[in-house]
Each structure stands twice: as structure tokens, then as C-alpha cells.
Amino acid sequence: MTTALLEYKNVHKIFNQNMVLKSINLIIEPGMVVGLLGKNGAGKTTLLRSALGLIEIDTGEVFTLGANPTQLNTELKSQVGYVPQQAFGYEGFSIREALDLHSSFYCEWDNSLEQDWLKRFELNPDDMVENLSIGQRQALALIMAMAYRPKLLILDEPVASLDPIARREFMLDLFDLSLESGSGVIFSTHITSDIERVATHVALVKDGEVKLFNELDELKSSIRKVNFNPTQTINLSQFDILHQTTNAAIISGYQNEQIPDALHISSLSLEQLFVELHA
Amino acid sequence: MLEFINVNPSSGDPIYKQLHEQIVRLIVGGQIQAGEELPSVRKIAEYFTVNPMTVSRAIGMLVDQGWLERRRGQPTRVAEKQPQSMQQGHALLHEGADQLIQQAKQLGVSIDELIEILSNRWEQ
Numbered sequence: 001m002t003t004a005l006l007e008y009k010n011v012h013k014i015f016n017q018n019m020v021l022k023s024i025n026l027i028i029e030p031g032m033v034v035g036l037l038g039k040n041g042a043g044k045t046t047l048l049r050s051a052l053g054l055i056e057i058d059t060g061e062v063f064t065l066g067a068n069p070t071q072l073n074t075e076l077k078s079q080v081g082y083v084p085q086q087a088f089g090y091e092g093f094s095i096r097e098a099l100d101l102h103s104s105f106y107c108e109w110d111n112s113l114e115q116d117w118l119k120r121f122e123l124n125p126d127d128m129v130e131n132l133s134i135g136q137r138q139a140l141a142l143i144m145a146m147a148y149r150p151k152l153l154i155l156d157e158p159v160a161s162l163d164p165i166a167r168r169e170f171m172l173d174l175f176d177l178s179l180e181s182g183s184g185v186i187f188s189t190h191i192t193s194d195i196e197r198v199a200t201h202v203a204l205v206k207d208g209e210v211k212l213f214n215e216l217d218e219l220k221s222s223i224r225k226v227n228f229n230p231t232q233t234i235n236l237s238q239f240d241i242l243h244q245t246t247n248a249a250i251i252s253g254y255q256n257e258q259i260p261d262a263l264h265i266s267s268l269s270l271e272q273l274f275v276e277l278h279a
Numbered sequence: 280m281l282e283f284i285n286v287n288p289s290s291g292d293p294i295y296k297q298l299h300e301q302i303v304r305l306i307v308g309g310q311i312q313a314g315e316e317l318p319s320v321r322k323i324a325e326y327f328t329v330n331p332m333t334v335s336r337a338i339g340m341l342v343d344q345g346w347l348e349r350r351r352g353q354p355t356r357v358a359e360k361q362p363q364s365m366q367q368g369h370a371l372l373h374e375g376a377d378q379l380i381q382q383a384k385q386l387g388v389s390i391d392e393l394i395e396i397l398s399n400r401w402e403q
Contacts, residue, residue, distance in 0.1 A: 031332075033330065168328050171328055172324075172325055172328065175324060175330060175331050179331060179332070192289070193288055193289050196288035196289055196294075197288045197294075197328055197329050197330065198329075198330055199330070200330060200332060216293070217293040217294075217295060217296075217333070217336075220291060220292065220293045221293055221296075263385065264381075264385070266291065267290075267291020267292065268291055269289040269290065269291060270289065271289065
């Protein structure tokens with residue numbers, strides 16, 4: 001029995017003869033905010049959906065709140081919040097009707113959070129859901145996933161259509177949720193600066209594998225780009241080499257030491273790291 | 280005091296490190312006085328839109344190092360007696376110095392030439 005909110009143990013998934021998820025090992029504990037980074041098609045959505053039992057894995061195990069995600073009981077389901085990449089549902093309802101119905105499924109519902117968010121996103125309760133803009137639908141989906149203070153929040157590009165102000169407000173609410181309720185969050189996004197603000201951990205997915213999973217602070221402190229002369233043989237054996245080209249290497253495990261023959265050693269933003277690892 | 284601090288989430292430096300360094304600078308430079316109260320961790324986190332845990336980490340370090348004082352039931356404040364401000368002032372310059380030295384070496388500039396450059400530009 002695990003205390004982790006979400007755990008992947010050696011998970012594999014194949015779709016149409018393609019290995020879409022490979023050897024996934026990941027643990028999310030309360031208080032963690034995990035930013036999931038990866039190119040489109042890298043496997044992020046599959047990863048997230050397998051935590052909800054929406055996709056069945058082929059080998060390995062997933063534990064969602066300690067249970068098999070395909071067999072979550074009502075109690076456990078009420079502790080998981082999910083926002084999919086494309087918001088859907090409640091067409092034919094007004095916002096008010098949709099929220100009334102949705103909130104009726106949950107014992108806990110933070111009415112003041114709901115009211116705050118409606119105001120903040122300028123959502124008129126009488127508007128019909130199918131007439132909302134993408135951004136508004138996304139905002140509604142966020143309200144619906146967060147208002148019952150879930151223990152585990154799974155977000156698939158939740159803010160892609162939100163403006164910087166709305167994203168900022170969302171981030172502040174994420175802090176409240178994860179810290180005050182001891183919840184855990186995993187969210188995928190392409191906005192690396194959001195991850196840099198909000199996340200405690202970063203998972204980088206490439207070709208179905210988790211290439212990197214670390215505390216964000218640790219990542220920034222220990223990862224460096226080292227430039228060197230291609231004609232000289234440089235010794236980087238004391239480091240973990242994440243990526244190497246003829247004149248540069250991305251290393252991990254750096255502790256401010258001197259590197260002989262290095263022309264330049266630089267730290268990287270998450271965006272730069274992402275680009276370099278895919279070069 | 281928060282308006283004097285500039286946090287760049289996309290910098291190669293972790294946010295807690297940026298906060299820590301800049302608060303030390305403000306204390307050493309006298310822009311924030313001994314006894315002055317700090318905003319709460321939550322307020323600081325909201326101001327910069329960063330995870331409160333990273334703010335907490337920075338504040339914790341500053342308290343451990345004696346720059347800030349925590350008192351039960353009261354806001355954290357700048358300590359009355361600070362750890363060797365002069366030495367800290369020097370230490371803050373180390374990173375900038377190291378970068379300058381690295382650049383000088385890349386460009387083939389000698390230490391004597393570098394000192395001359397620094398003297399000249401100091402006068403400007």
C-alpha cells in the first residue's frame with residue numbers, strides 16, 4: 001500500500017505497434033507540483049489518461065490514490081480532479097445549470113472559489129456552455145476540477161488558451177490547493193515559464209520515456225551546457241551526459257567545479273534545456 | 280522592499296537562490312534596515328507569482344544564516360546583528376568576478392590588463 005498520490009511502476013503502453021509509453025516510473029507525493037514537458041506526441045496525454053483509467057496500460061502498474069485507476073470507487077473519484085486538453089461536456093446547459101449539476105456530484109464544493117473564478121473570468125452564469133470561447137470553456141473546466149479541492153489534480157495543458165493574467169490567477173490558486181490541502185498536481189504544458197514559477201518538480205517526456213525527473217531547483221543548479229573545441233577531447237566522465245553534439249554537451253551533476261578544456265559553461269532556462277535535449 | 284527585487288523564473292538560477300541573493304544585497308546595501316518587517320511568504324509568493332515553497336526556502340536560508348529573525352507570532356524581520364556584512368559584500372561579488380575572469384581568459388586578456396580595464400571604467 002503506497003502513500004503516494006500517483007505512482008507509475010515500469011509502465012508500458014503500445015498503440016498500433018508503437019511503443020507510446022516506455023518504462024515509466026514516477027511517484028507523486030502530496031505537496032508536489034509536477035510540470036510535464038514534452039513535444040506533441042511524446043506521450044504526455046497518454047501518461048495522464050492512464051492515471052484515470054481512461055487508457056489501459058499494457059505492462060507495469062499504475063496506482064491512483066493507492067488504487068487501480070480502472071477500479072476507482074466513488075469516494076476516490078471525488079478526490080481526483082481532471083482537466084483534459086479539450087474541454088467538453090455540458091453542452092445544452094447554461095453555466096449555472098452545469099455548475100449546479102457538477103457540484104451535486106461532490107460532497108465538498110468551495111462556493112467562494114467558484115464565485116471568485118466566475119467573476120475573474122467574467123463568466124456570466126446565464127451563458128450557454130456551447131457558446132463560450134475556448135478560453136472560457138477552459139476556465140469553466142478548471143473551476144469544475146478544482147472547486148472540490150481534489151487530492152490529486154491532473155491537468156492536460158490546462159491554460160493553453162488563457163491570457164497571462166488568467167494564468168497568473170490560476171497559478172496562485174494552484175499554490176493554495178497544493179499547499180493548504182496537501183494535494184499533488186501533475187500538469188502538462190508548453191509554457192515553460194509557467195513550470196518555472198509553479199512547479200516543484202519537472203518531468204521531461206521524450207519518445208514515450210521520462211528522460212528527466214527531478215526537483216526544479218536541483219535541475220537548475222546541476223544542469224549545465226558545456227561548450228568545447230571539437231578537436232579537443234574533453235573529459236566529462238564525472239558527469240551524467242544528457243545530450244552531446246560535436247562541440248557542446250548538456251551535463252547533469254555539476255557542482256561548480258572547474259572543467260578543463262571547457263570553452264564556456266552556462267546554465268539553462270527550462271526552455272533552452274528542452275530545445276537542447278531535442279537538438 | 281519587494282519592488283527592489285527582480286525575479287526571473289527563466290533564469291538558470293533557481294528562484295530561491297535569486298531571492299536569497301537579492302535580499303542579502305538589500306540588507307548589505309542598507310536599502311532595508313535592521314528591524315524592518317518582511318511581507319509574509321504568501322504575499323511574497325503572490326507578488327512574484329512563484330511557488331511559496333521556493334520563497335520559504337529562501338527565507339529559511341536567510342534565517343539560518345542570521346540575516347533574518349523569526350519571532351513567534353510575529354512577522355519575520357531583518358536581524359539587528361548581521362553576519363559580517365563586509366565579508367558578505369565581498370562574497371556577493373564572487374560570481375560576477377568569476378564570470379568576468381572567465382570572459383577575460385576566453386579573450387586572452389591578462390590579469391594586469393583586466394585590472395587596468397577595471398580601474399579605467401571605475402572612474403567613469
